[in-house]
Amino acid sequence: MPELPEVEVTRLSFAGAIAGGKVVSARLGKPLRWPLGVPVEQLVGQTVRGVRRRGKYLLIDLTEGLLLMHLGMSGSVVFGHGLPVAGAHDHFDLKTDRGTLRLNDPRRFGAVVFATAESDPVAQKLLGKLGVEPLGDDFRLDSFRSGLAGRKTAIKQVLLAGDIVVGVGNIYASEALFLSGIRPTSKANRLSRPRVERLHQAIRDVLSRAVEKGGCTLRDFSDANGDAGYFQLEAMVYARAGQPCKICAAEVRQIRQGQRSTFFCPKCQKP
DNA sequence: CACGGATCCTGATGGC
DNA sequence: TGCCATCAGGATCCGT
Known part of the structure; x- marks a missing residue:
């Protein structure tokens, strides 16, 4: 489902609403492409600074570190208050006091990974070899x-x-x-x-x-x-x-x- | 190191 | 209706 435009449209649809939200809880469903990298309790209490995009990755900036989210082939995101009980394909929830961010991904080619910083090797392994942004000034x-x-x-x-x-x-x-x-x-x-x-x-x-x-x-x-x-x-x-x-x-x-x-x-x- | 192929997983669809 | 094969928006890994 998601190429750059879909990821960007997704980002724009919830970035403003979640920014400033404090993480109340988080939950994982079935395993995605890679493990999260930290226990979900470590996310609790952090504040969401904002949401950026790099290639087809969503970068969710936290007070300390960031989450890299990829939608794979079949991933999609919902954000809001009072979401329904997590279904069979809801594999990640980030509940904040501004609303809950939920990743739904039937095929599970997607991923959510935690990195302490964008320069962290964990993040660089995913982002390091990416080409330039086509809609940015670097695409010469x-x-x-x-x-x-x-x-x-x-x-x-x-x-x-x-x-x-x-x-x-x-x-x-x-x-x-x-x-x-x-x-x-x-x-x-x-x-x-x-x-x-x-x-x-x-x-x-x-x-x-x-x-x-x-x-x-x-x-x-x-x-x-x-x-x-x-x-x-x-x-x-x-x-x-x-x-x-x-x-x-x-x-x-x-x-x-x-x-x-x-x-x-x-x-x-x-x- | 550039390339082609196999691979992860589930659901929808079409032929028999 | 069931069963089987094929295909689906991605990207990594592995052998050459």
């Missing part, structure tokens, strides 16, 4: 180009790897490549300068537009207040195999790359 065309120059793999795979630029997941990778007219199978290091420039711009455009629209709701995305996003209405190629391209009417194709589905228009996107 020249460094993007030199990053791609070192990769012989398909451009789609490079985008997903997240070590050059973060936040582009399976949906937005297909969409950004469509917008820039690049075949997903093209080798990253063979893209011409103008094509890299178009891709650079397309990544920014597609992600920022999705954030504005409130995230993607392809299956079941909703933010911490339960509000759904609308990106699905705008997908140009994702999940549209066999349907006509919205620009040229050619049939949208679906292929597999690294066990993930890729969608593209064979006419609009040149190898």
